[in-house]
Amino acid sequence: MSSLTHKQEIPEGGYRTPDGRIIGGVLMDLKHITLRFGGVVAIKDISFDIREGEIRAIIGPNGAGKSSMLNVISGFYVPQEGEIWFRGQKRPPLKPYQVARQGVARTFQNIALFKGMTTLDNIMTGRVTKMKSNMLEQAIWWGKAEREESEHREKVEEIIDFLEIQAIRKTPVGRLPYGLQKRVELGRALAAEPDLLLLDEPMAGMNVEEKEDMSRFILDVNDEYGTTIALIEHDMGVVMDLSDRVVVMDYGKKIGDGTPDEVRNNQAVIDAYLGVVHE
Secondary structure (H helix, E strand, C coil): CCCHHHCCCCCCCCEECCCCCEECCEEEEEEEEEEEECCEEEEEEEEEEEECCCEEEEECCCCCCHHHHHHHHCCCCCCCEEEEEECCEECCCCCHHHHHHHCEEECCCCCCCCCCCEHHHHHHHHHHHHCCCCHHHHHHCCCHHHHHHHHHHHHHHHHHHHCCCHHHCCCEHHHCCHHHHHHHHHHHHHHCCCCEEEEECCCCCCCHHHHHHHHHHHHHHHHHHCCEEEEECCCHHHHHHHCCEEEEEECCEEEEEECHHHHHCCHHHHHHHHCCCCC
């Protein structure tokens, strides 16, 4: 596996983090994004970028517009105003599956797995965008389709080993505890081999031990796979420990953007989390 973290030279526009990791140039640039639902403005004129190889957090109080922003990035919502640039090219309005084919995968705030299917089969569904054989070839399961499935299963087995879930590979996910279901969902997203991985509250509902495990896997995904990660998370301890940069939203607006230390000391961010009355 190769990643920016293992390269010696800093790419143009990149920088080296205090812990020695290398962050590349801009992977995705969101410019003046505005999203409305009727008369309700969910996102108002927000701009920020996501750099290659970094862990970028999006935080804010409930109702700030974080999930709406993640849905814009993943193609589920199309903003009325603004532009999205990915790998230096302006992205036209796309369906979610088209965005996925460009190299963007995600997990969901509420677990969205096939509960009657095994762990292995759920993670296999993440390989759909990589499959080239048609439905008839897959139904016959012969020749090209057979070889392709064998190759995909090999990739899935690697992910199962990476996430340390070998013992549940044949277990229907509906029987698994919540924390393991979250890990399976992460595995399914990784199966798509994304350039940009979106995590919607990956720690929600977890106990301390489960959060520690998930934090470790997120860091390992970023380090060993070289995957750029953008995440929404309410646990500020997790956010400050994991993130390279943090963008803060409140009432659909951006009120802060910078390193964890810069955001932690931003008075507007402090006021938002303390519930200061907005005039």
